[in-house]
Structure formats: C-alpha cells, structure tokens
Amino acid sequence: MGHRSAAEGHKVLVIAPYGRDAEAIVRLLRDQRYDAHACRDLEAAAAALNEHVGVVVLTEEATRMGSPGLRAALAAQPSWSDIPFILLAANRRRPGGGAEGMRANLPELTGNAIVLERPLGSTSLLTAVTSAMRSRQRQFETRDRMHELEMSRAALAASEEELRRIADSLPVLIAFVDRSGCYRFANRAYEDWLHIPAEQVVGHHVRDVLGEESYRVRRADIRRALSGETVRMEVVIPHPNGMPRDAEIRYLPRRTQKGEVDGFHVFGMDITDRKQTEKLLAERVAERTSALQTEMENRARAEAALLQSQKMEAVGQLTGGIAHDFNNMLTGVIGAMDIMKRRIAGGRYDDLDRFMDAATTSAQRAAALTARLLAFSRRQSLDTRPIEIDRLIGSLEQLLRRSIRENIALNIVPAAEPLWAETDANQLENAILNLTINARDAMPDGGQLTIETRVVDLDAAYVATRPDIEPGRYVVIAVSDTGVGMPPELLGKVFDPFFTTKPIGQGTGLGLSMVYGFVRQSGGQVRIHSQPGAGTTVSLYLRAVHAPREDEAAPATNVVAEGSGQTVLLVEDDSSVRLLVREVLEELSYETVEAEEPNAAIAILSSDRHIDLMVSDVGLPGMNGRQLAEVARQHRPELPILFVTGYAENAAIRAEFLGTNMAMITKPFAIQDLSGKIREMLG
Numbered sequence: 262m263g264h265r266s267a268a269e270g271h272k273v274l275v276i277a278p279y280g281r282d283a284e285a286i287v288r289l290l291r292d293q294r295y296d297a298h299a300c301r302d303l304e305a306a307a308a309a310l311n312e313h314v315g316v317v318v319l320t321e322e323a324t325r326m327g328s329p330g331l332r333a334a335l336a337a338q339p340s341w342s343d344i345p346f347i348l349l350a351a352n353r354r355r356p357g358g359g360a361e362g363m364r365a366n367l368p369e370l371t372g373n374a375i376v377l378e379r380p381l382g383s384t385s386l387l388t389a390v391t392s393a394m395r396s397r398q399r400q401f402e403t404r405d406r407m408h409e410l411e412m413s414r415a416a417l418a419a420s421e422e423e424l425r426r427i428a429d430s431l432p433v434l435i436a437f438v439d440r441s442g443c444y445r446f447a448n449r450a451y452e453d454w455l456h457i458p459a460e461q462v463v464g465h466h467v468r469d470v471l472g473e474e475s476y477r478v479r480r481a482d483i484r485r486a487l488s489g490e491t492v493r494m495e496v497v498i499p500h501p502n503g504m505p506r507d508a509e510i511r512y513l514p515r516r517t518q519k520g521e522v523d524g525f526h527v528f529g530m531d532i533t534d535r536k537q538t539e540k541l542l543a544e545r546v547a548e549r550t551s552a553l554q555t556e557m558e559n560r561a562r563a564e565a566a567l568l569q570s571q572k573m574e575a576v577g578q579l580t581g582g583i584a585h586d587f588n589n590m591l592t593g594v595i596g597a598m599d600i601m602k603r604r605i606a607g608g609r610y611d612d613l614d615r616f617m618d619a620a621t622t623s624a625q626r627a628a629a630l631t632a633r634l635l636a637f638s639r640r641q642s643l644d645t646r647p648i649e650i651d652r653l654i655g656s657l658e659q660l661l662r663r664s665i666r667e668n669i670a671l672n673i674v675p676a677a678e679p680l681w682a683e684t685d686a687n688q689l690e691n692a693i694l695n696l697t698i699n700a701r702d703a704m705p706d707g708g709q710l711t712i713e714t715r716v717v718d719l720d721a722a723y724v725a726t727r728p729d730i731e732p733g734r735y736v737v738i739a740v741s742d743t744g745v746g747m748p749p750e751l752l753g754k755v756f757d758p759f760f761t762t763k764p765i766g767q768g769t770g771l772g773l774s775m776v777y778g779f780v781r782q783s784g785g786q787v788r789i790h791s792q793p794g795a796g797t798t799v800s801l802y803l804r805a806v807h808a809p810r811e812d813e814a815a816p817a818t819n820v821v822a823e824g825s826g827q828t829v830l831l832v833e834d835d836s837s838v839r840l841l842v843r844e845v846l847e848e849l850s851y852e853t854v855e856a857e858e859p860n861a862a863i864a865i866l867s868s869d870r871h872i873d874l875m876v877s878d879v880g881l882p883g884m885n886g887r888q889l890a891e892v893a894r895q896h897r898p899e900l901p902i903l904f905v906t907g908y909a910e911n912a913a914i915r916a917e918f919l920g921t922n923m924a925m926i927t928k929p930f931a932i933q934d935l936s937g938k939i940r941e942m943l944g
Contacts, residue, residue: 270315270397273297273390274306276323277349286318289383290390303328310334310344316393318347318386335371341404345393346374349381429459434508434529437515440487442467445524454498454506454529486512486525495532507536594620624929645783647809648686650714650736651675657690661697661712668707676714682736682803684783689803692776696740696799699773703744703797711741716805730786734805741798747791776801823936827873827943828852832862832889833905834881838928842876842905842935849936859884859892866896874943879906879925887918894920901942905930 277283283299290297300306307330429449437446447462468476482492492512513526791797833839846853856862879886907928
C-alpha cells in the first residue's frame with residue numbers, strides 16, 4: 262500500500278502564516294494526490310496531530326510564533342513515533358539567518374526535520390515530502406512489529422505460566438538438570454515430595470538437593486543419562502507422615518540440534534498404588550494357582566481313577582479274548598501229558614508221538630500269544646539288523662496269499678530301488694501278517710489289498726508338530742485295503758491295548774498294539790488313515806540304513822547239532838527251567854555245571870575249572886545276566902556267553918545289550934535252536 266493511501270500517516274499539515282504560501286503548497290501537494298491540509302499556526306497544527314499525520318511542512322515565519330502546545334504534543338508521542346518536519350527557510354546572507362539559523366533552533370522543536378532553503382522548485386519539495394512520508398510509514402511498520410513482538414512475549418509468558426501451572430498441578434516430579442548437575446527447572450511437586458520449595462531447587466546442584474547419600478547412589482545413573490542413555494529406577498521416598506512411597510524415576514536425556522546431550526529431564530511418578538495392586542494381584546494369582554493346582558490334582562486323581570477303571574475294563578476284555586485261547590492251549594498240553602503218563606504207566610508206547618506233537622503245538626501257540634503281549638508292552642527282545650524290506654515282503658507273498666480269501670486281490674508294489682531298514686525281521690513279518698489279516702477281515706465282500714514300499718525324508722519342520730518321531734530318512738511300508746473303513750472316533754483307539762471291533766472270543770485286541778509297540782521300540786512310528794466305506798491304510802515308518810557290504814544272516818537249520826563233551830556253565834534261578842535246560846544240554850553231549858544264582862556262578866568262574874561256554878538267564882536275583890557277564894569277562898576274557906531271556910527290559914534291543922562273543926536266545930526255544938546257537942558260539 263502506498264504512503265498516499267495508507268490508513269495511517271497519509272496527511273500533510275502545511276503551516277505558512279503569511280501570504281499565499283500555504284495555499285500554493287497545499288495545491289501542489291493535492292495535485293500529486295497527497296491529503297494536504299493548511300493550519301493557520303503551530304497551535305492549530307498541534308491540535309491536528311494524530312496517527313493520520315505523516316509529515317508537517319512549515320515556513321521559517323511559523324517557527325517564530327512559538328507553540329508550547331506543539332512541543333507538548335510532540336513530547337507525548339509514543340517511543341516509536343517521531344513525526345518528520347520539513348522546514349522552509351529564507352535565504353539570507355547574514356550569519357545565523359535563513360537555513361543556518363533554523364537548524365540551530367530545531368532541537369527546541371523536533372529532532373526529525375528536513376531544512377530546505379527558499380526559493381525552491383516544486384520537485385525539491387515533492388521529493389522531500391515523499392521521503393518524509395516513507396520515513397513515517399516505516400515508523401508505523403516499526404510500531405506494528407513492536408506490537409507483534411509484545412504480543413508474542415505476552416503469549417510466551419502466558420504459555421510459560423500455563424505450563425508452570427500444569428507442571429505444578431501434576432502429581433509428578435518434573436525437573437531439568439544441565440550438564441553441570443544443576444537444576445534449571447523444578448515443579449511444585451518437589452516441595453511435596455522432598456519438602457524443599459521449588460525456588461530452592463532451581464540453580465542448586467543435585468547433591469545439595471538430594472543429599473550426599475542419595476547423590477552417591479544415583480551418581481552412576483546421572484552419568485548414564487548425561488551420556489545419552491535413558492535411565493529408569495525405582496526408589497522409596499517417604500511421605501511427610503513417614504509412610505513409604507514407591508516411586509519410579511526416569512532420566513531422559515535432552516539433545517541439542519547438533520545431537521549433543523545438554524542435560525536430562527527428570528520425571529518421578531508415585532507407583533505405590535501400582536505396587537500394592539501388583540502385590541494384591543500376585544497374591545490372587547498365587548491363590549488361583551494353588552486352586553488350579555488343587556483342581557488339577559483332583560482332576561489327575563479322577564483321570565487316574567478313570568484310567569484304572571479303563572484298565573480293569575481292558576483286562577476284562579482281555580480275559581474274554583485270551584483266557585479262552587490259553588485254556589485251550591493248556592488243555593492241549595496238560596491233556597496230552599496226562600494221556601502219555603497213563604499210556605507209559607500201562608506200557609503202551611504206540612502212538613505217543615501224536616500226543617507229544619499236540620502238546621508241542623499248544624505250547625507254541627501259547628508262546629506266540631506271549632510274544633504278542635511282550636510286543637505290545639515293548640519289552641520283547643529285538644534282534645535288529647539291516648533288512649532289505651522288499652525282499653522280506655516278497656518272501657512272505659505266498660503266506661499272505663494263503664491268509665486272505667479268493668475274492669481279495671493282493672498287489673505288492675515294491676520301490677524302484679532296494680530299501681534297507683534297521684529292524685527285527687521276524688517281528689516285521691509278524692506285523693505285516695497281522696495287518697494283512699486285519700485288512701482281510703475289513704473286506705468281507707472282497708476287495709483290493711495293496712502292500713507298497715517307499716522312502717521318505719522327514720525334516721525338522723515336519724517333526725516339529727509330531728514330537729513322537731525324529732527327523733531323518735525312513736522306509737515306509739503301507740498296507741492298504743478297500744474295506745469298510747473306520748469312523749474318526751475309533752481311529753484314536755485302534756492302538757489301545759485290548760481294543761478290538763471283533764466279537765468277544767474272536768480277537769485279543771493286541772494285533773495293532775503289537776505292531777505299534779514293535780515299530781516304536783524300533784525307533785519308528787505308525788500312521789493310520791481311514792474313512793468309512795473307503796478303506797484303511799496303515800503305514801509303518803522304519804529307520805532307513807545303507808545296505809550292508811555282505812549278507813551276514815546265518816541260514817536257518819532244523820538239524821540238531823550235538824556237542825563233544827564241552828563244559829557249559831548253566832546259570833538259572835528257576836529250578837524247573839534249570840532242570841530242563843540241563844537235560845537238554847546233556848542230551849546234546851555237553852557236560853553241565855549248574856549255578857542257581859550269580860554269586861555261585863562267580864565262585865565257579867574264579868576257580869580253575871575249565872569252562873567252554875556260559876549259558877545265563879538275563880533276569881537273575883540281585884545281579885542281572887549282563888552284569889554277571891561283565892564279572893565273568895574279568896576272570897575269563899574270551900569266554901563265550903549265551904543269554905536266555907523270556908522277558909527282560911534291559912535286553913529289549915539285542916545289538917545294544919550284547920557285547921563281543923555274546924548271543925541271545927528267547928524262551929521258549931526248540932532244541933535245534935539251542936543246539937545251533939551253542940554250536941555257532943563254540944565255532
């Protein structure tokens with residue numbers, strides 16, 4: 262906005278009391294669009310002075326009149342205001358006259374004046390007026406900036422005061438400490454917490470405010486804060502009444518625009534209520550935990566009672582399944598023995614072989630059922646070695662085909678390359694036969710039975726959700742049928758002991774349990790998938806191994822190998838078993854030395870008596886057979902040792918149980934098996 266049309270300082274006052282000078286000057290200025298007005302004398306000009314006046318033009322003659330009112334009006338101007346004057350002086354030759362005289366008298370009137378000598382042209386006057394008017398506008402701009410600055414200062418003061426009120430009203434310690442350790446700000450809470458007025462905190466060192474002891478404790482934290490680290494601590498600051506107050510103190514570093522730490526803010530919060538709440542919560546959690554523990558113990562007792570009930574129910578189910586079979590087997594053994602006794606007593610020796618075969622068959626059936634029970638309990642003795650799986654399945658094909666009906670098609674799908682697994686061949690054969698029979702029973706109207714092998718790699722991600730198997734390479738034997746299938750509610754029970762879907766008396770419920778126990782004992786896993794009406798697939802996962810360099814399997818033989826007078830130390834605590842084994846050894850032409858317990862055997866081993874072989878039961882009183890073998894090797898390092906076991910937890914895995922020149926045979930055994938094993942060990 263130009264100075265001619267400005268809202269303030271746009272007027273030009275002209276004071277020329279003589280002649281037509283005032284009229285001429287006003288006309289000239291108005292022609293240039295100035296808001297010019299003539300005043301008759303200085304007093305009139307004094308009365309017209311206000312914020313609209315931009316410049317005063319007066320002649321030398323006007324200054325001679327004197328004007329206390331004008332001096333007073335000029336003196337009353339604000340500090341920013343200094344109205345410019347243009348003085349028109351007469352040109353006189355005498356010293357002290359004209360412009361020179363007016364300049365000498367100016368300080369009495371104003372210090373902001375331009376003196377022009379007459380006569381002068383209109384251009385000079387207009388230039389002087391324009392310059393003075395612009396100077397006046399700059400005064401108004403200065404006034405406005407001063408006003409804005411004053412308003413900003415007032416607002417800042419009000420803001421600081423409001424901030425102070427807020428800081429003082431908060432129940433929190435708030436302060437700022439500079440790098441020298443002096444407080445530069447502190448709110449009113451310091452008086453409530455430390456009983457020190459805020460004005461006695463600001464400007465004082467932390468040591469003086471907190472005391473020497475508290476400062477010593479916090480000195481390391483202060484150093485951490487000044488190094489730029491946020492610090493949090495919990496302290497106890499007592500109330501005025503002596504009650505403890507738990508406080509959380511935080512030191513938050515403050516950084517300059519350059520990133521340098523110039524001090525730290527202090528924030529302290531009363532956390533007494535929170536601490537009490539946490540304590541109360543902890544007590545309630547402890548109470549609830551105790552209640553939950555009691556509830557869990559009660560539930561565990563209830564579950565144990567339920568499990569015991571289920572076990573008793575399972576035992577009852579077992580009774581219905583195997584008691585009948587065992588009674589039949591015992592009837593075959595006891596009946597055949599009674600008939601043979603009667604005939605021998607009567608001197609009738611013809612046809613005794615038929616009854617001996619019947620007793621032997623019944624005893625072997627009982628042994629097979631006992632093996633199933635041991636397999637379920639994972640306590641059977643496993644003779645694990647590398648087995649080529651597809652070759653073993655191929656050797657079973659004819660037996661499997663005889664075990665199923667003509668309306669069931671058997672399809673064996675071997676892998677593309679030979680697969681080897683570490684397992685017990687006999688137990689695996691039994692497992693596959695068991696699964697085949699189950700598949701047969703699930704297809705009463707015929708169907709398709711498929712036995713397929715493949716190799717899989719189970720990584721850590723897979724086994725992470727299946728903790729019952731370890732990562733690695735496995736051989737999978739999948740037995741699938743197209744039978745009736747099973748609903749989901751039965752799948753979780755199929756491996757339970759004594760669980761069967763067959764009528765009482767037609768199954769023991771140990772078939773799948775035996776398979777599961779054998780595979781798990783071998784370090785593998787069993788998976789079952791089934792859908793009603795679509796069939797069932799049971800997959801056996803066995804640890805894969807590399808093919809052995811040569812087949813070390815000994816050929817089976819039914820020939821009884823007799824000895825030639827070698828001495829055998831027999832260690833057996835059961836007198837009946839010891840009697841029978843001794844008779845068998847003597848029948849095989851071996852000289853037998855008996856020991857009914859380990860200490861008696863040790864006495865013989867430590868003597869000078871010649872012994873070619875020690876045959877020992879695994880389950881002996883006091884010291885088991887493996888421990889006895891260690892003692893025997895101390896006396897006779899090269900002594901061959903044959904273990905006989907019916908049930909022995911420590912002998913469950915033969916490869917881990919046996920040492921050098923040791924072997925194992927499982928009760929009950931045939932005479933040719935015992936003779937062959939002894940002949941093998943004696944070379």
